Amino acid sequence: MNGTTGAGRKPTIRDVAAAAGVSHGTVSRVINGGHWVSPVAREAVEQAIVATGYTANHAARSLATGRSNSLAFLLTEPQHLLFADPTFALLLRGATEALAQRSMTLVLMIADTAAERANVERYVRAGHVDGVLLISSHESNPLLGSLVAAGIPTVCTGVPLGDRAHVPTVSVDEQESAREMTRYLRGRGHRRIAVITGPNDTPGGRHRLEGFRDEMGDLFDPDLVEQDVYSSDAGAAAMARLLERAPDIDAVFAASDVMAVGAIAALRRSGRRVPEDVAVAGFDDSGLAATHDPPLTTMRQPWSDISSAMVDMVLQVIGGSEPDPLVLPTTLVVRETA
Numbered sequence: 001m002n003g004t005t006g007a008g009r010k011p012t013i014r015d016v017a018a019a020a021g022v023s024h025g026t027v028s029r030v031i032n033g034g035h036w037v038s039p040v041a042r043e044a045v046e047q048a049i050v051a052t053g054y055t056a057n058h059a060a061r062s063l064a065t066g067r068s069n070s071l072a073f074l075l076t077e078p079q080h081l082l083f084a085d086p087t088f089a090l091l092l093r094g095a096t097e098a099l100a101q102r103s104m105t106l107v108l109m110i111a112d113t114a115a116e117r118a119n120v121e122r123y124v125r126a127g128h129v130d131g132v133l134l135i136s137s138h139e140s141n142p143l144l145g146s147l148v149a150a151g152i153p154t155v156c157t158g159v160p161l162g163d164r165a166h167v168p169t170v171s172v173d174e175q176e177s178a179r180e181m182t183r184y185l186r187g188r189g190h191r192r193i194a195v196i197t198g199p200n201d202t203p204g205g206r207h208r209l210e211g212f213r214d215e216m217g218d219l220f221d222p223d224l225v226e227q228d229v230y231s232s233d234a235g236a237a238a239m240a241r242l243l244e245r246a247p248d249i250d251a252v253f254a255a256s257d258v259m260a261v262g263a264i265a266a267l268r269r270s271g272r273r274v275p276e277d278v279a280v281a282g283f284d285d286s287g288l289a290a291t292h293d294p295p296l297t298t299m300r301q302p303w304s305d306i307s308s309a310m311v312d313m314v315l316q317v318i319g320g321s322e323p324d325p326l327v328l329p330t331t332l333v334v335r336e337t338a
């Protein structure tokens with residue numbers, strides 16, 4: 001098997017430490033994703049793990065530490081949106097990669113209905129995961145409050161609406177990002193600008209609308225506002241309703257790329273050209289924006305940074321820390337639709 005252990009014996013942490021030339025405590029910290037390990041020592045330990053063929057006994061470690069060595073990726077949306085909205089897949093991939101570096105696992109959970117929420121609560125309260133990455137939050141959904149009340153380490157993407165100041169969050173500045181996109185559209189000479197945004201009980205839905213309204217100022221027209229779920233079909237239906245009320249629209253800011261794609265489909269069905277007749281901008285830069293025909297102007301969220309920061313933060317909470325909220329920057333990406 002290797003040169004550091006006897007035949008038939010599984011390599012131990014002490015074998016790894018001997019091969020790496022470090023203490024077994026240092027090896028333990030590397031394996032458990034701990035801090036205070038120098039890059040040189042970490043690399044030596046990782047090489048020694050490969051050389052010795054060491055694998056952690058997760059069952060024994062769970063009994064010893066009282067931890068499951070896993071986190072929940074919790075989506076409080078209908079199941080089909082996990083596949084229809086690429087932003088969730090980006091967050092899921094990023095979280096999985098961040099945990100793989102720590103030899104931890106990720107448990108995917110969906111809790112849209114009351115029955116699903118009850119099942120999630122039972123599972124999490126039973127200690128099957130050490131913490132929760134809450135990927136979406138609705139003000140009307142009681143699950144976040146239940147997790148916090150139960151003392152479950154939880155970190156949210158986006159700042160939850162309502163009295164949730166004590167919940168650690170990783171977010172972007174929804175309002176300022178929407179203002180920046182609206183300024184860009186106005187700077188291109190557009191004046192009849194409509195907005196299609198998400199549900200008002202979600203951070204993105206509410207704050208992106210607020211940013212749009214603030215930046216439009218006296219040009220804001222409530223008849224040019226549509227709110228719906230984040231989906232292509234919803235974006236198309238919202239665009240059709242807007243065109244009925246205001247056929248002179250010359251630009252649309254859709255608060256997600258999937259909504260923007262739906263809006264473009266509706267504009268094409270109405271005989272409008274994008275961007276010649278109506279400019280369209282999205283939000284997310286989820287991969288869909290770059291591959292769409294024509295490529296979509298959008299606000300880029302730093303998906304990988306969001307995922308890794310959430311994992312870091314929930315592990316800090318598990319360790320007894322109280323991390324400060326983190327706000328990450330977005331980037332305006334100009335392509336062909338606006």
